[in-house]
Amino acid sequence: MAERGVAYQKQLEVRGTDHSPLALDEGIARLKKMGVIKADRSYKNGKKRKGKDQTVELCIHLGIDPKNNEQMLRGAISLPKGIGKSRTVIAFCDAATAAKAKEAGAIEAGAEELIAKVEGGWAEFDVAIAHPSMMGKVGKLGRVLGPQGKMPTPKAGTVAQDIVSAVKEFAAGRIEFRNDDGGNIHLPVGKLSFADADLKANIDAAIEHFTRIKPVSSKGTYFKKVSLHGTHTPSVLLAVSHA
Numbered sequence: 001m002a003e004r005g006v007a008y009q010k011q012l013e014v015r016g017t018d019h020s021p022l023a024l025d026e027g028i029a030r031l032k033k034m035g036v037i038k039a040d041r042s043y044k045n046g047k048k049r050k051g052k053d054q055t056v057e058l059c060i061h062l063g064i065d066p067k068n069n070e071q072m073l074r075g076a077i078s079l080p081k082g083i084g085k086s087r088t089v090i091a092f093c094d095a096a097t098a099a100k101a102k103e104a105g106a107i108e109a110g111a112e113e114l115i116a117k118v119e120g121g122w123a124e125f126d127v128a129i130a131h132p133s134m135m136g137k138v139g140k141l142g143r144v145l146g147p148q149g150k151m152p153t154p155k156a157g158t159v160a161q162d163i164v165s166a167v168k169e170f171a172a173g174r175i176e177f178r179n180d181d182g183g184n185i186h187l188p189v190g191k192l193s194f195a196d197a198d199l200k201a202n203i204d205a206a207i208e209h210f211t212r213i214k215p216v217s218s219k220g221t222y223f224k225k226v227s228l229h230g231t232h233t234p235s236v237l238l239a240v241s242h243a
Helices: 006-015 024-035 095-104 112-119 132-145 163-171 196-212
Strands: 055-062 074-077 089-092 108-110 127-130 175-178 184-191 223-230 236-238
Touching: 006 024, 024 196, 024 223, 024 236, 055 196, 074 196, 089 095, 089 112, 089 132, 089 163, 095 108, 095 163, 108 112, 112 132, 127 132, 127 163, 175 184, 184 196, 196 223
Parallel strands: 089 108, 089 127
Antiparallel strands: 055 184, 055 223, 074 175, 223 236
16 A cells, blocks of 8 residues: 555544544534645745645445345435536537527537537536437447446436426536445535535435435345545544434
8 A cells, every 4th residue: 555645644643543433513523624734745846735625525335235226326416505516517409408408507418419529539528418309319329428427317317308407407516326336325525615514414415315215125234334535535434323
């Protein structure tokens, strides 16, 4: 394992050696204490390095069987306080809807020409949304968009009858999620600069969401481990009271 940097070592000291799960308020406070620690370094020209506003990510290890189709979790969620980042969206739709989709926030919208552009290798967008009537044509982009995790799907809410509403939601920060092979969900829940109350509201909303969509066939402990970390910080464990 590569040697950890000076800032990271200091952050570990702040986190402490007791890795017991923390109450949400305490976990957020501990994360923020770690987040303000930076390595005292400058560029070669002597200018101080500017710190970036780190993304805060929630990692939930769920008691599901990732190989069981009935227990796989995939979808999208809008958090009450947003995630501090807008997302670039494109929309596959007919000409009549394309103008409205662009007004709603899509950077590109259309049918055959947009499909050809993406098929040609253009991928400068975060989310692709498609009207159901377009999926017969968009389907051939699976080999291009699939590996990038950008292929429109009904489960993720990116195949939608109401293109305009979908574009607005995803452009504003609606997040797609999908469990990995280990049964984990990784979800951005804001920025370190967010007020504690806003981070708490987003995390509570995420936990409530995954509680609601718990697969019926999932048995035993559902929330096995929940942790929170910044882009450049160690993680802290959170105590979750839900079953």
